[in-house]
Amino acid sequence: MSKIIKAENVSFAYEGDTPEERVEALKNVSFEIEEGTFTVILGRNGSGKSTLAKLLCMVNLPDSGRLVIDGVDVTRGDVTEDEIYDLRREIGMVFQNPDNQIVATIVEDDVAFGPENLGIEPAEIRRRVDEALSAVGMSEYARHSASRLSGGQKQRVAIAGALAMKRRCIIFDESTAMLDPLGRREVMKSIVRLNREEGITVILITHYMNEASFADRVIVMEDGGVVTEGTPDEVFSRPEEMFAAGLEVPQTTELLWRLRKAGLDVPLGTCTPSECAAIIKDALGKRGDAV
């Protein structure tokens, strides 16, 4: 498999009006993302996740370091508009604020906006729009006015807009934050399906630890840098690092970790509550105590 994203010592700062207002949002970030994988980025507010996502979508270019996207070095200096446009056909993102990325008045027209820009045939656009809307459970709102939707519904429309473009890599910036639990589960299901069945590279920025368990790899950010990365099991088996980064671990993992600290011999990692119960029962059985 090839690397769709390669970042080496990437730094980025938001320039303020005065030197004191300058915010160094990313400092020497390095990581790689394999094509077709599912990556989750975790980190507390202001840790630089959205900034990183915007670099990956070429909204901003890094101040220093090297960023190679789909084989094109966008930090090369002489990268052309056309090269960036071609990359954007392959890699896209759903922004954190759904309101400011909906262009058209009517839901289905907005979902069609991206495919229309790509110059796709009308009949194919229609098909993609219907498919994308049903993937986010918004088919019945196709002819509705976008400004009258709730926050979560707008988020779903924004996700549908990204799905309809059928790109090789999609970055979701806290795109499920406003959804109700049921909606989040549905949308997560379509995102996971996108990755598993269509082989689309997914980068998901989230504050929900249980969403991290879908990932092939978890990247934890803190204060503009990557502090931990690995498989969910690896990352969550070091809860101390997660707590230091101002994050939590899934409740089951935390329970196992606490039991382990208390002297019970249990393995660390992510698991469902029933798996967790089985592990604890097993460990208690091994110890020979009465349960």
Add this chain to the structure above:
Amino acid sequence: MNFDVAFGQYCEGTSLLHRLDPRAKILMSLFYIVDVFLAKNVFAFAVLTAFVVFLIALSGINMKIILRGLKPVLFIMIFTAVINIFWYSGETVLVSFWIITIYLEGIYNALLIVLRVVLLIAGTSVILTYTTTPLSLTDGLERLLSPLAKIKVPVHEFALMMTIALRFIPTLIEETGKIMDAQKARGAAFTEGSLVKRVKALIPVLVPLFASSFRRADELATAMECRCYRGGKGRTRMHVLKATPVDVLAVLVIILLGVALVLINNFTGGFAIGW
């Protein structure tokens, strides 16, 4: 606030008028405006009125909605009517006192002028604004004006601006409401005090509104770029407009109506409008 009704005015429906190509409807309303000014005598006005009533029936739109649409111009109608009654000089004197003389013809004229305004508004709204969604309206306008793009008129950009404006006006109205509520919670009074005081109270509303609009515009531009937008070139559309013979026929009907009105003016008598 129910914005779509207040601004876009679109009334949901499936009538023939709703289904016509927006380009046809734009042309129809242009020719219709000419028609209204072609009608001169009472018979021509009678034909035109019958035609508009027929269109309203065809559209299936409630008469009440049409009448409500006339409300904003009520004052202007009454004003012009009154002016006409006093200024118009004819032959049959109705009342005469001091320096004022009211002629029967003046009253006729005033009535026809009011009727002309009513027909103008009712007709164009039933042909265009009540039966066409704002989006297909801008769409139709873009396609209709597309030949102008050859001489570097930014037709696509203009249409996109309209689309975005339509999309964001409700958002901005909602935001204004929120900011006003926030300022009220801090003790601002928008409905009390002198005019100067009230205008001053609006400043803390407008400043954050402008600031947030600029931020929105910036974010929207970024999002559009990420959605591969780069102008109208090479862009396709999901909805393809297809003009059918019915659309052509509909435009022809409006043109023929104008011809008919001119003939009626010339071959029938009866009172004719002054201007």
